Structure formats: C-alpha cells, structure tokens
Amino acid sequence: MQVKFYKTADERLKPYLEGYYFLKKESLVDVEYLTFPNNFISVSVYHKVGVNFQDNNAVISQNDNLDFTSILVASYKSPIKVNYVGKINEVTFCFKPLGLNSFLPNLSVFFNSSKSFLPFDDYRETMTAILNESSDEVKIIMLENYWLSKLNDFNHxxxxxxxxxxxxxxxxxxxxxxxxxxxxxxxxxxxxxxxxxxxxxxxxxxxxxxxxxxxxxxxxxxxxxxxxxxxxxxxxxxxxxxxxxxxxxxxxxxxxxxxxxxxxxxxxxxxxxx
Missing domain, CATH: 1.10.10.60 (Homeodomain-like)
Incomplete structure (x- = not known):
C-alpha cells in the first residue's frame, strides 16, 4: 500500500488545511492498522470503494458498484482498527480544528450524521475527477483550487x-x-x-x-x-x-x-x- 502525505502548498489554505494523504492500494492482500485520536477533522473520498463503520472498526473495501464515497470523521476517543480490502483509491484531507468551518456555513450538521459527506453540489464530480487523476502534482492543483473556491468569511x-x-x-x-x-x-x-x-x-x-x-x-x-x-x-x-x-x-x-x-x-x- 502506498501512502503519501503532502503539506498544504497554497498560503491562503494553510491556516485551515494541514495537508492531505494520497493512498493507493493495488494488491489484493488485506492491510490492517490502528489509527489513534487526533484533533484534525478528516474528510476522505474514495473511488469504487465502500466504507463500513461498526463500533471501533472500519472496513474500507473495493466495491465496483460505488462510483464515489465520502466520509467525515471529527471525533473519536479510542483507537479505530482500519482494514483495507481489495484495491483502494483514497484521498484524505486533514483540516485544522476550526479549519473546515471556513468552507462550510454549518459544519455541525455533519458531525453526528451517518450519511455520506456531500457538502456542495459540485463536490462529487470534482472529487471524482481528482481521484481519477494520475499525476500527484495535478491532483494537488485541482484539490487546492477547489477548496480555495469554497472559502468563506467565517470569523469567531x-x-x-x-x-x-x-x-x-x-x-x-x-x-x-x-x-x-x-x-x-x-x-x-x-x-x-x-x-x-x-x-x-x-x-x-x-x-x-x-x-x-x-x-x-x-x-x-x-x-x-x-x-x-x-x-x-x-x-x-x-x-x-x-x-x-x-x-x-x-x-x-x-x-x-x-x-x-x-x-x-x-x-x-x-x-x-x-
């Protein structure tokens, strides 16, 4: 499994977005790990992948019937065991504790929702295009331009x-x-x-x-x-x-x-x- 972490490049985004992971798993051999609590708000997007949370376990598995999946994780107080099954294509955004509020007018409605995270009308289409892009450099430009287009004037x-x-x-x-x-x-x-x-x-x-x-x-x-x-x-x-x-x-x-x-x-x- 290949995992790359990139710090946010654009200075305008750095106060809100810590960085992002690009994850690719081509092997059919399962990969399992524990992830531990942090104060980032994470948003993950997937292509042809299903995500199933149960208790403190998450199974992220290849599902060719699902074109797009997106989840938000804001809070957990004990380790989560994550199991990757099949081929996986994932991008995860790590927002600073207050960062995502600067893109969404009412973030709190997503904190306790079990529904897929779809905050904007053009979100699914844009994120799918990013997931399907093969060049990391182009991906970074695409995703940072997208989040820049959603910046609001949140101030508290x-x-x-x-x-x-x-x-x-x-x-x-x-x-x-x-x-x-x-x-x-x-x-x-x-x-x-x-x-x-x-x-x-x-x-x-x-x-x-x-x-x-x-x-x-x-x-x-x-x-x-x-x-x-x-x-x-x-x-x-x-x-x-x-x-x-x-x-x-x-x-x-x-x-x-x-x-x-x-x-x-x-x-x-x-x-x-x-």
Missing part, C-alpha cells in the same frame, strides 16, 4: 482565542480560568467546542497532549531521553497521568505503544498490525 474571535489557549504547550489553564479570562461560561465553552470542533474541550486537550507526545517522541528518538522526560515535555502532570492517558486513547501503555508504532512526521501516526 472568542473561539479562535479558546482554541489557541488550549494548544499552548507552556501553560495549563483550566476551563474555569478560560471562562473568567474571556468573560464567558464553562457551559458556553463546551457548547462552542461541540458545535465548531466536534468534541468537548477536555477531550480536545487530552488528545492534544497525546499528539504532542507523539511529535516529541519523533524528535527524541535520536536522543537518550526516557518516557518520564517525554511526559513532562508533553505537559502530563506525572508518569501515571501519562500512562492513564495513553491507555485511554490507544489501549497500550506508553512503552508498548512506542515499541510498536511506526512514527512518521505528518498529520497522523499509524500503528500497523499487519
């Missing part, structure tokens, strides 16, 4: 500030302190995160710390630093706090997790089990 200063505060790695401000600082309520902060981010602020923060640990682990692989140092640098209160968070989000202890995961720079890290 309070929410921008709240998300920025939650992403700081050198502070541990509480939700109550955030509410006081920005003259709002805890309830309103929860409401805003649910509507525009797709998850509550506590989960957002826990996942951010976990992802910070992954990012730092990539950097520390060349250094002689242990998991305790990693925990402090990723803003876990102590070693037991880090172990508890890792087991909650991955099903593994930090030691087990880092012994098995294939760490990669990019928008996500995958744990291949086959």
């Amino acid at each position: 200063l309070l929410l921008d500030n709240l998300v920025s505060e939650m992403l700081k790695v050198d502070e541990q401000i509480t939700i109550t302190e955030l509410a006081l600082k920005y003259d709002t309520s805890r309830q309103n902060i929860h409401k805003l995160f649910s509507r525009y981010v797709g998850k509550n602020p506590a989960d957002f923060r826990k996942i951010h710390r976990f992802r910070e640990a992954l990012s730092k682990r990539i950097d520390l692989l060349k250094e002689d630093k242990n998991l305790t140092v990693l925990g402090y640098e990723a803003l876990f209160y102590d070693q037991s706090h880090m172990v508890k968070a890792f087991k909650s989000l991955t099903g593994f202890t930090p030691k087990q997790f880092f012994e098995g995961i294939e760490l990669k720079n990019g928008a996500g890290n995958w744990f291949f089990t086959k």
Whole structure:
C-alpha cells in the first residue's frame, strides 16, 4: 500500500488545511492498522470503494458498484482498527480544528450524521475527477483550487482565542480560568467546542497532549531521553497521568505503544498490525 502525505502548498489554505494523504492500494492482500485520536477533522473520498463503520472498526473495501464515497470523521476517543480490502483509491484531507468551518456555513450538521459527506453540489464530480487523476502534482492543483473556491468569511474571535489557549504547550489553564479570562461560561465553552470542533474541550486537550507526545517522541528518538522526560515535555502532570492517558486513547501503555508504532512526521501516526 502506498501512502503519501503532502503539506498544504497554497498560503491562503494553510491556516485551515494541514495537508492531505494520497493512498493507493493495488494488491489484493488485506492491510490492517490502528489509527489513534487526533484533533484534525478528516474528510476522505474514495473511488469504487465502500466504507463500513461498526463500533471501533472500519472496513474500507473495493466495491465496483460505488462510483464515489465520502466520509467525515471529527471525533473519536479510542483507537479505530482500519482494514483495507481489495484495491483502494483514497484521498484524505486533514483540516485544522476550526479549519473546515471556513468552507462550510454549518459544519455541525455533519458531525453526528451517518450519511455520506456531500457538502456542495459540485463536490462529487470534482472529487471524482481528482481521484481519477494520475499525476500527484495535478491532483494537488485541482484539490487546492477547489477548496480555495469554497472559502468563506467565517470569523469567531472568542473561539479562535479558546482554541489557541488550549494548544499552548507552556501553560495549563483550566476551563474555569478560560471562562473568567474571556468573560464567558464553562457551559458556553463546551457548547462552542461541540458545535465548531466536534468534541468537548477536555477531550480536545487530552488528545492534544497525546499528539504532542507523539511529535516529541519523533524528535527524541535520536536522543537518550526516557518516557518520564517525554511526559513532562508533553505537559502530563506525572508518569501515571501519562500512562492513564495513553491507555485511554490507544489501549497500550506508553512503552508498548512506542515499541510498536511506526512514527512518521505528518498529520497522523499509524500503528500497523499487519
């Protein structure tokens, strides 16, 4: 299976779109892996592929009767086992926590929907053309031009500030302190995160710390630093706090997790089990 990750090229899109994966699977041998919680909102499109979610399992399989499939994933708090069956042609967009709001007037209607993600009248046709394009360079131009054509004037200063505060790695401000600082309520902060981010602020923060640990682990692989140092640098209160968070989000202890995961720079890290 061939997977390529590209960072967003156009400066106008970079505040909203982290990047995108191009995935091609030509072999008939099944591929299985675990994917772990993150704070991106992911949109995946497929050609002649069906997607079936059940509990924490996703089967993505070749289906010549389906010309186009598109799904949105905004929130999950435990690992998802993904199984690719047959030939697969996929593009996945990784939007920043608030990014997709700048393209859709009412993103929240898609968060709890089990229906196919079809946000625009020309979406199916354009994405099908992108999937069928053989050149990565041309694909990138096509997809970035498309998302640029959908940019809107979404602006929410309070929410921008709240998300920025939650992403700081050198502070541990509480939700109550955030509410006081920005003259709002805890309830309103929860409401805003649910509507525009797709998850509550506590989960957002826990996942951010976990992802910070992954990012730092990539950097520390060349250094002689242990998991305790990693925990402090990723803003876990102590070693037991880090172990508890890792087991909650991955099903593994930090030691087990880092012994098995294939760490990669990019928008996500995958744990291949086959």
